[in-house]
Amino acid sequence: xxxxxxxxxxxxxxxDAIVNGGxxxxxxxxxxxxxxxxxHEFIYTSAYKLATVKEHPYMFETMLGTFxxxxxxxxxxxxxxxxxxxxxxLREVHExxxxxxxxxxxxxxxxxxxxxxxxxxxxxxxxxxxxxNGGTLFAxxxxxxxxxxxxxxxxxxxxxxxxxxxxxxxxxxxxxxKIADLxxxxxxxxxxxxxxxxxxxxxxxxxxxxxxxxxxxxxSVDGVLTFEWTKYHLSSKRQxxxxxxxxxxxxxxxxxxxxARFPTMVTAxxxxxxxxxxxxR
Numbered sequence: 001x002x003x004x005x006x007x008x009x010x011x012x013x014x015x016d017a018i019v020n021g022g023x024x025x026x027x028x029x030x031x032x033x034x035x036x037x038x039x040h041e042f043i044y045t046s047a048y049k050l051a052t053v054k055e056h057p058y059m060f061e062t063m064l065g066t067f068x069x070x071x072x073x074x075x076x077x078x079x080x081x082x083x084x085x086x087x088x089x090l091r092e093v094h095e096x097x098x099x100x101x102x103x104x105x106x107x108x109x110x111x112x113x114x115x116x117x118x119x120x121x122x123x124x125x126x127x128x129x130x131x132x133n134g135g136t137l138f139a140x141x142x143x144x145x146x147x148x149x150x151x152x153x154x155x156x157x158x159x160x161x162x163x164x165x166x167x168x169x170x171x172x173x174x175x176x177x178k179i180a181d182l183x184x185x186x187x188x189x190x191x192x193x194x195x196x197x198x199x200x201x202x203x204x205x206x207x208x209x210x211x212x213x214x215x216x217x218x219x220s221v222d223g224v225l226t227f228e229w230t231k232y233h234l235s236s237k238r239q240x241x242x243x244x245x246x247x248x249x250x251x252x253x254x255x256x257x258x259x260a261r262f263p264t265m266v267t268a269x270x271x272x273x274x275x276x277x278x279x280x281r
Contacts (some may be wrong), residue, residue, distance in 0.1 A: 003253070005024045005025060006024075006025040006069070006071060006072050006197075007019075007020065007021035007023065007024060007025065007068065007069065007072050008023050008024075008025050008027070008069040008072045008073075008074060008162070008198065008199045009021065009022040009024035009046075009048055009049075009050065009055060009064050009072055009073070010022055010023060010042075010046050011045050011046035011047075011048070011049035011063070011064065011129045012042070012045065012046070012264075012272055012274060013064060013065035013067075013194035013273075014065075014273070014274035015114070015242075015262060015274055016064065016065060016067050016068055016260070017065060017067045019250045020067065021067045021068045021069060021072065022068055022072055023199055023223065023247075023250065024156055024222070025072065025160075025197050025198065025199070026193045026194040026195075026196065026197055026198070026199075026221055026222075027193065027199050027200070027222040027247075028186070028189055028190045028193050028199075028200045028202065028221040028222050028223075029199065029200065029201050029202070029221060029222060029223040029224070029225060029247075030168070030202050030203075030204050030208060030217065030218060030221050030223070030224045030225070031043070031201055031202065031203045031225050031227065032202070032204050032205075032218065032224050032225070032226050032227070032245065033205070033206050033226045033227030033228050034205075034206055034227060034228050034229050035205055035230050036182075036229075037240050037241075038227040038240050038242060038264055038266065039203050039227050039229050040092065040166075040203070041096075041266045041271065041272045042225070042227070042242070042272050043164050043166075043201060043203075044092075044093055044096075044101060044105065044271060044272075045266075045270075046095065047077050047079075047105055047108070047109060047151060047162065047164070048097075048100075048101045048104055048105055048271060049063040049064060049271070050073055050074060050077065050162060051104050051108035051109075051113070052100075052104055053070075053073055054073050054074075054075075054108075055108070056226050057070065062201060063083050068227075069096070074135045074160055074161050074162040074198045074199065075107050075158060075159075075160040075161060075198075076157070076158050076160070076161040076162070076198075077108055077110065077161065077162045077163050077164075078109075078111075078112065078157055078162070078163045078164070079109045079110070079164045079166065080112045080114065080150065080153065080163065080165045080166065080167050081111070081112070081113050081114065081115070082114050082115060082118040082146060082166075082167070082170040082171065083115060083118060083170045084166060085113060085115070086111040088178060089109075089111070089166075090102060090105065090110065092105050093105055093106075096266075096268065097268050097269075097271065097274060098268050098269050101271070102166070106168030112153050114146055114150060114153070116142050117142045117144060117145060117146040117148075118146045118170065118174070119145070119151040120142060120145065120174040120176075121176050122176075130154065139174070145176070146174075146177070147171075147177065147181060147182070147185060150165075150185075151185065154189065154192075157196070159195075159196050159197050159198065160196075160197040160198045161196070161197075161198040162198055162199055162201070163165065163198065163199070163200045163201070164200075164201050164203075165200065165201070165202040165203065166203050167202070167203035167204065167205070168202050168203060168204040168217065169203065169204055169205045169208055172204075172208060172209055172213075172217075172231050173208065178187075179209075179213055182217070183216050183217065183220055186202075186217065186220040187220045190220060190221055190222060193222075193239070202221070204217065206226075206228075218245070218246060221245035221246075222247065222248075223244070223246055223250065224244070224245040224247070225242060225243075225247075225248040226242070226243050226244075226245045227240065227241070227242050227264075228240070228243075229241075235265075239263055239267075240262065240263070240264050240265075241261045241262065241263055242261065242262045242264050242274075243261035243262060262274045263275045
């Protein structure tokens with residue numbers, strides 16, 4: 001008896017076409033790589049296109065192509081931050097993309113700012129990190145630490161959501177958080193996500209951790225999409241690439257097509273797109 005797995009579109013049509021409609025529902029995916037190489041642009045593109053299709057189903061094929069299915073569209077888009085504010089994120093969208101991106105995402109993304117918990121035991125004054133408390137001072141110091149607050153929010157998030165955690169890098173550099181605790185939470189999240197459905201994207205900057213610790217995180221999730229900068233030969237011009245570093249259910253499709261990596265381009269109008277696909281010789 002076959003086991004049909006619903007696919008959640010990534011919003012990058014050329015990539016979704018190769019992987020048969022998107023990523024398996026319930027996946028926890030680390031967006032890993034160089035600073036500025038495309039992780040945030042991937043998220044903004046995905047969130048914008050999925051939110052647009054959810055609100056305007058007639059735009060499905062225009063936004064996502066013909067390989068995805070409507071039932072894979074997440075019901076909600078949730079964006080969790082530790083050091084960035086909602087305004088930071090939306091300002092970045094406003095400055096980098098067409099107004100349609102900002103107008104859609106400012107209405108459709110549900111933000112959760114955990115900065116009050118993140119900076120709880122740091123030297124950062126409370127007036128700088130009011131988070132969700134809405135004032136210049138904490139409305140009482142949060143009782144929960146940041147990991148407890150993260151788990152609580154994930155438990156309360158509706159099923160079939162696209163969840164963005166921005167970012168794991170913030171957590172791994174904190175002196176108040178143990179790497180072993182983070183790894184265990186990722187492993188538990190990876191198990192629970194199969195019940196929650198939707199997809200969870202977690203951002204992690206390359207080179208922040210020691211190689212052994214880095215590998216522990218990458219091994220604790222379903223998939224890893226890597227983003228990197230590469231210089232053209234005999235030129236100072238740089239090109240951004242995306243490739244699948246790990247994803248058991250996705251890799252066979254790439255091997256069949258002999259695809260090594262995806263050169264990407266970001267435009268204000270379309271967000272992240274795949275320019276062409278580099279093949280293995």
